[in-house]
Amino acid sequence: MTTEMQGSAHQETGQRTYDVRTYGCQMNVHDSERISGLMEDAGYIRAAAADTADVVVFNTCAVRENADNRLYGNLGHLRPTKVKNPGMQIAVGGCLAQKDQGEIVKKAPWVDVVFGTHNIGSLPTLLERARHNEEAQVELLESLEVFPSTLPTKRESNYAGWVSISVGCNNTCTFCIVPSLRGKEKDRRPGEILAEVRALVAEGVSEVTLLGQNVNSYGVEFGDRLAFGKLLRACGEVDGLERVRFTSPHPKDFTDDVIAAMAETPNVCHSLHMPLQSGSDRVLKAMRRSYRQEKYLGIIEKVRAAMPDAAITTDIIVGFPGETDEDFEQTLEVVRKARFSSAFTFQYSKRPGTPAATMEEQVPKKVVQERYERLIATLEEISWAENKKLVGEKVEVLVAVGEGRKDERTGRMSGRARDGRLVHFATGELTGPLAPRPGDIVETVITYAAPHHLNADGAPLSHRRTRAGDMFETGRTPKLKGVSLGLPTIGVPAPLPPADGCAI
Numbered sequence: 001m002t003t004e005m006q007g008s009a010h011q012e013t014g015q016r017t018y019d020v021r022t023y024g025c026q027m028n029v030h031d032s033e034r035i036s037g038l039m040e041d042a043g044y045i046r047a048a049a050a051d052t053a054d055v056v057v058f059n060t061c062a063v064r065e066n067a068d069n070r071l072y073g074n075l076g077h078l079r080p081t082k083v084k085n086p087g088m089q090i091a092v093g094g095c096l097a098q099k100d101q102g103e104i105v106k107k108a109p110w111v112d113v114v115f116g117t118h119n120i121g122s123l124p125t126l127l128e129r130a131r132h133n134e135e136a137q138v139e140l141l142e143s144l145e146v147f148p149s150t151l152p153t154k155r156e157s158n159y160a161g162w163v164s165i166s167v168g169c170n171n172t173c174t175f176c177i178v179p180s181l182r183g184k185e186k187d188r189r190p191g192e193i194l195a196e197v198r199a200l201v202a203e204g205v206s207e208v209t210l211l212g213q214n215v216n217s218y219g220v221e222f223g224d225r226l227a228f229g230k231l232l233r234a235c236g237e238v239d240g241l242e243r244v245r246f247t248s249p250h251p252k253d254f255t256d257d258v259i260a261a262m263a264e265t266p267n268v269c270h271s272l273h274m275p276l277q278s279g280s281d282r283v284l285k286a287m288r289r290s291y292r293q294e295k296y297l298g299i300i301e302k303v304r305a306a307m308p309d310a311a312i313t314t315d316i317i318v319g320f321p322g323e324t325d326e327d328f329e330q331t332l333e334v335v336r337k338a339r340f341s342s343a344f345t346f347q348y349s350k351r352p353g354t355p356a357a358t359m360e361e362q363v364p365k366k367v368v369q370e371r372y373e374r375l376i377a378t379l380e381e382i383s384w385a386e387n388k389k390l391v392g393e394k395v396e397v398l399v400a401v402g403e404g405r406k407d408e409r410t411g412r413m414s415g416r417a418r419d420g421r422l423v424h425f426a427t428g429e430l431t432g433p434l435a436p437r438p439g440d441i442v443e444t445v446i447t448y449a450a451p452h453h454l455n456a457d458g459a460p461l462s463h464r465r466t467r468a469g470d471m472f473e474t475g476r477t478p479k480l481k482g483v484s485l486g487l488p489t490i491g492v493p494a495p496l497p498p499a500d501g502c503a504i
Contacts, residue, residue: 018044019053023070024061026247028094030162030211032059034120035093042124051081055089055127060096062177063351067096075108082110089113089127093120098140098181099353105136116140117181159398159439159468160207161200165193165231169213170220171250173277174288174355175317175348178213185214187221190231197238204467206439207243207398208235215246216253229257236265240467242441243398243418244268248275252290254299263306270307271420274299275315279334280327283320286359293334300338311341311386311419318375319348319368321359328371335378341386341421342452343379347372380451387421387449394445394461395454397423399469401438412455415442421454428459436460439468 018039022032035057036046047053056078061067075090082088091113092104098116105111112130115123118141126137168183169176197208210231212218219227228246235244244267249258251274262268274296278284281292303310316331335343347368350357397415404414404424412424413436425444427435436442441464444456 015043015045016054017047017052018055018057019047019050020057020059021050021074022059023067024059024063024095026162026209026211027164027167027213028059028061030164031094031117031120033162035059035123038121038124054087055091057091057093057123060092060094062095062099062181068100071096072107075111079108079110089130091115091123091127093117093123095178095181099177101140102138105138109136112136114138114140118183157205157401158471159205159400159466160209161205162209162211163193163196163200164188164211165215165218165228166212166221170217171214171290172288174286174359175277175320175351177351177354185212185217185220187218187227189222190227190234193231194234194238197235197241201238201240204439204471206241206441206466206468207245208241210235210244210246212246212248214248214250214253216249216255216258226255226257229255229261232258232261232268233265236267238267241267245271245420247273249273250275251296251299256302259302259306262303262310269418269420270310271313271418272303272310273313273315274303276331276334276338277315277317278320278323278327279331280323281330283323283327286322287317287320287356293330297334297337309419311421312338313342313344313420314338314340315344315346316375317346317348318372319363321348321356321363322361323348323363323371328374332375332378335375335382339382339386340379341419342383345372345375345379384449384451387451387454390421390446390454391449392446394443395421395423395456397425397442397444397456399436399438399440399442401472412457413442417454422452423454423456425456425460426458430460430463434463436463437465437469438472439466439470440464441466 020032020035022028060071089112093115097114104114113126130137166185166187168185169179170185279293395417399415412426414424417423443461445458446454447457448455
């Protein structure tokens with residue numbers, strides 16, 4: 001669709017359209033749901049095609065490699081569109097915006113709004129102000145304006161939902177810039193979290209992922225070190241909630257009560273993402289990771305003892321400054337002992353503003369690449385062997401959207417098993433109106449294993465239609481108003497109910 005057609009579509013509907021483009025972690029994905037909710041509350045509608053939007057919002061990441069180049073490259077691609085359509089607006093938010101601040105409009109003066117991680121709720125006002133004043137608006141705060149849960153949310157999925165339990169991080173890992181951009185940890189109260197979980201379930205959601213930079217330190221703000229385990233158990237009492245996941249934990253704060261809660265709460269999935277980063281005690285110390293190899297492997301051992309079927313995933317950085325061949329061999333040794341089902345792997349790259357960026361003994365790129373290739377080969381060998389153990393086993397699959405790139409060609413559908421593994425499954429006679437829908441539950445038997453996925457090519461053993469599947473069929477996704485924390489919210493407060501007699 002051309003820019004001119006976009007303008008006429010706007011004139012026909014009378015509503016401005018928006019498109020949100022997200023980079024980075026799950027926290028950013030969830031923030032983008034908040035941004036979408038804010039935009040729709042302000043009267044915007046989602047653009048039918050991304051290149052026709054009246055407002056384009058970039059929710060950025062400052063952690064991933066070449067994040068700056070990617071943002072400015074995409075902004076450059078949009079410049080001709082903006083020139084042809086002066087009424088179009090471009091907004092940049094997220095971690096990179098919090099880091100670069102006013103530099104963004106200096107490098108890309110066609111940007112209309114820059115906002116940070118602490119004032120997402122200001123976006124509609126800033127867009128209106130930029131339009132009225134005909135100049136860019138740059139507004140960033142150094143601390144949280146309102147907890148994100150107080151903002152409206154337009155969910156992207158009809159069957160799975162993110163629920164923030166905390167924002168920010170109190171750790172000081174030398175490779176990570178997140179604490180300086182997201183701020184110190186702030187925890188939501190358990191009652192507010194459970195209220196949001198119940199609201200999602202009431203809308204048909206069957207799987208919830210509890211989200212925080214470090215979920216295991218949840219409760220530090222209100223003085224309860226066991227709060228996260230209690231929260232998992234409380235989620236187990238929510239009727240209609242079939243699956244509970246969480247990310248990301250931290251080995252230094254991971255406690256036995258969380259393992260017990262995972263093992264004893266039926267709807268908590270036996271799926272654990274436990275970041276390793278390095279298997280070398282010397283490198284872990286340089287990273288300021290407050291655990292060592294022995295403690296890490298001890299956690300893995302306890303998890304496997306309590307949940308033999310647990311799928312454990314991890315994060316690993318290769319080539320951290322000063323990493324020697326012996327250090328890297330220690331990482332490979334932990335990988336072989338832990339037997340991860342999959343891993344997010346990264347070649348270390350400097351992040352301006354982090355202590356590691358100025359460390360001596362930066363590892364040559366060629367050496368990092370060679371180690372990285374060896375790590376990938378080792379991980380794939382292990383994940384393939386672990387997946388082969390599941391051939392012939394029955395699995396429960398939550399049918400998903402967009403998980404199988406070859407589904408149309410192969411005639412399969414795709415989804416996630418309870419342990420988080422990706423399963424591509426044949427539908428057998430379940431076709432047409434009987435076909436499983438995203439959000440439905442299918443039981444099937446694994447017939448083939450690859451390093452990164454499983455296939456089930458026999459007919460499904462069972463198919464359960466769900467409310468989430470019903471919502472997908474009608475094109476509905478949950479849209480929640482903010483869940484209050486007793487913090488200031490945006491807009492005019494609702495009137496108080498009439499009081500009978502004395503009100504205390």
